[in-house]
Amino acid sequence: AIYPPGEKINLGLDLKGGMHVVLEADTSKLPPGETVEEAVNVALEIIRNRVDQFGVKEPTIARQGSNRIVVDLPGIEEPQRAVELIGKTALLEFKLMDEKGDINKALKGEVPPGDEILYDSKGEPYLLKKEVLLSGRTIKDARVEIGQWGQPYVALDLNAEGADKFAQITGRHIGERLAIILDNVVKSAPVIRTRIPNGKAIIEGIPTLEEANELRIVLKSGALPVPFNIIQNTVVGPSLGRDSIRNGFWAGIIGLSAVIIFMAVYYKKSGLIANLALLLNLLFLLGALAALKATLTLPGIAGIILTIGMSVDANVIIFERIKEELAGERAPRSAVDTGYKNALRTILDANITTLITALILFEFGTGPIKGFATTLSIGILASLFTAIVVTRVIFNLILIRPVRKLSI
Known part of the structure; x- marks a missing residue:
C-alpha cells in the first residue's frame, strides 16, 4: 500500500527538512597502532548507534573520502542537541x-x-x-x-x-x-x-x-576512537522542504498533463492506451519506493519527471513503427505485432544504456545523487514493463475481434 504517501514514502533531507553534518577526524590524535581507516570505520558504527538511540527516522550516515563522515538527519527538531550528541568524543x-x-x-x-x-x-x-x-x-x-x-x-x-x-x-x-x-x-x-x-x-x-x-x-554507544571536528553544519528548514515538495509536485503535474494531452491528440485512442501505461508506471514507481523503504529526495523527483518522458518515448517508438506498417497496407493485427517486434531492440538499447548509467550513479554517488539514481532505475524498469507488456496486452484485447482501422 502506498496510501497515504506521506507516511509510506520516506522523504529526504531536502524535502522534509533537517540537518546535514560533515565530520572530519582529527588524525593528529590517532592512537598508536591504529590507522585512519580503522578509526573512521569504528566511528561510523558508534555514530550510527547514537543516532538510532536518538530516534531519528531514516538517517543517512556514510563515509566521505578517507577521514570524513557525512550525517543526514531528516525531520530533526533539535539540531543543536543532535550536533552535540554526534560530535561528542x-x-x-x-x-x-x-x-x-x-x-x-x-x-x-x-x-x-x-x-x-x-x-x-x-x-x-x-x-x-x-x-x-x-x-x-x-x-x-x-x-x-x-x-x-x-x-x-x-x-x-x-x-x-x-x-x-x-x-x-x-x-x-x-x-x-x-x-x-x-x-x-x-x-x-x-x-x-x-x-x-x-x-x-x-x-x-x-x-x-x-x-x-x-x-x-x-556512554552506552562508546567513545569515538579519535576526536571529530564539525566542518559543515547545514540546517534545512521544514518550510523550505515544503516549498520543494510543492514545486516538484506542480512540475510533475504540468509535465504529466502536457504529455497526456499530446499523446491523446497525436495518437488518438492509442495515445489513451499509452497514457494508461504511463499512470501505471507512476503507480509501480511509488509502490516500489514504499516497498523498498527508499528515501525520496528533490533529485529523486527529477528522476520521476524524467521517467515520465522516457516511458512515453518507448510508446512513441512503438506507435511510429505501427504507423509505418499500416502505411504499407498491413492489417491492424499484423501491423501491431510487427511494430512491437521492430521497436523492441531500439527500446531495450536506449533503456539499458540509461539503466547502466543510473546504476553507476547509485554505486558511486552519495545522498541526493543516489536518490536520483534510485527513482530513475525503478522508473526505467517500470516503463519497460508498461510500454512493452501492458500496452501490448491492451492491444491484443482490442484486436480479438477483427478491426478494419486502428485509431493511431
Missing part, C-alpha cells in the same frame, strides 16, 4: 583528586608534577592526578535514574574487568575524592566512602533529564 575517565596540592598555586602556574587542572561545566577548577585509573571502555550499561530529590543521574554498570579494577581503586583510596571526567570536563568528584565491589557507579550533577539521556546514549 565521549571519553570517560576516572582520576583521583590531588587534595594535598594547592589549587591556587596551580592556577598561578605551579602545577605539581604528575598533576593537571581540569574544570567542571560551571568553570570550577580541579587539581587532578594525570593517571587514568579507569576509562569508559569498561562500561557495560548506562541508564538514567532519578534521585530522591528529583535530580536525574546516570547509573553505570561496569563489565567484569572494570568491576575488578573499580573495586581495587575504591578499596585502596577510601576517603579520597575520585573525579569522573567526560571529554576533559569534570562531571562529579565524590568522596570514596567504602570499597565498591559490584562494579556500579553514578554520575551526578546533571541539570536536566534531556542532558542525562544524551550522556547515557554517548
Whole structure:
C-alpha cells in the first residue's frame, strides 16, 4: 500500500527538512597502532548507534573520502542537541583528586608534577592526578535514574574487568575524592566512602533529564576512537522542504498533463492506451519506493519527471513503427505485432544504456545523487514493463475481434 504517501514514502533531507553534518577526524590524535581507516570505520558504527538511540527516522550516515563522515538527519527538531550528541568524543575517565596540592598555586602556574587542572561545566577548577585509573571502555550499561530529590543521574554498570579494577581503586583510596571526567570536563568528584565491589557507579550533577539521556546514549554507544571536528553544519528548514515538495509536485503535474494531452491528440485512442501505461508506471514507481523503504529526495523527483518522458518515448517508438506498417497496407493485427517486434531492440538499447548509467550513479554517488539514481532505475524498469507488456496486452484485447482501422 502506498496510501497515504506521506507516511509510506520516506522523504529526504531536502524535502522534509533537517540537518546535514560533515565530520572530519582529527588524525593528529590517532592512537598508536591504529590507522585512519580503522578509526573512521569504528566511528561510523558508534555514530550510527547514537543516532538510532536518538530516534531519528531514516538517517543517512556514510563515509566521505578517507577521514570524513557525512550525517543526514531528516525531520530533526533539535539540531543543536543532535550536533552535540554526534560530535561528542565521549571519553570517560576516572582520576583521583590531588587534595594535598594547592589549587591556587596551580592556577598561578605551579602545577605539581604528575598533576593537571581540569574544570567542571560551571568553570570550577580541579587539581587532578594525570593517571587514568579507569576509562569508559569498561562500561557495560548506562541508564538514567532519578534521585530522591528529583535530580536525574546516570547509573553505570561496569563489565567484569572494570568491576575488578573499580573495586581495587575504591578499596585502596577510601576517603579520597575520585573525579569522573567526560571529554576533559569534570562531571562529579565524590568522596570514596567504602570499597565498591559490584562494579556500579553514578554520575551526578546533571541539570536536566534531556542532558542525562544524551550522556547515557554517548556512554552506552562508546567513545569515538579519535576526536571529530564539525566542518559543515547545514540546517534545512521544514518550510523550505515544503516549498520543494510543492514545486516538484506542480512540475510533475504540468509535465504529466502536457504529455497526456499530446499523446491523446497525436495518437488518438492509442495515445489513451499509452497514457494508461504511463499512470501505471507512476503507480509501480511509488509502490516500489514504499516497498523498498527508499528515501525520496528533490533529485529523486527529477528522476520521476524524467521517467515520465522516457516511458512515453518507448510508446512513441512503438506507435511510429505501427504507423509505418499500416502505411504499407498491413492489417491492424499484423501491423501491431510487427511494430512491437521492430521497436523492441531500439527500446531495450536506449533503456539499458540509461539503466547502466543510473546504476553507476547509485554505486558511486552519495545522498541526493543516489536518490536520483534510485527513482530513475525503478522508473526505467517500470516503463519497460508498461510500454512493452501492458500496452501490448491492451492491444491484443482490442484486436480479438477483427478491426478494419486502428485509431493511431
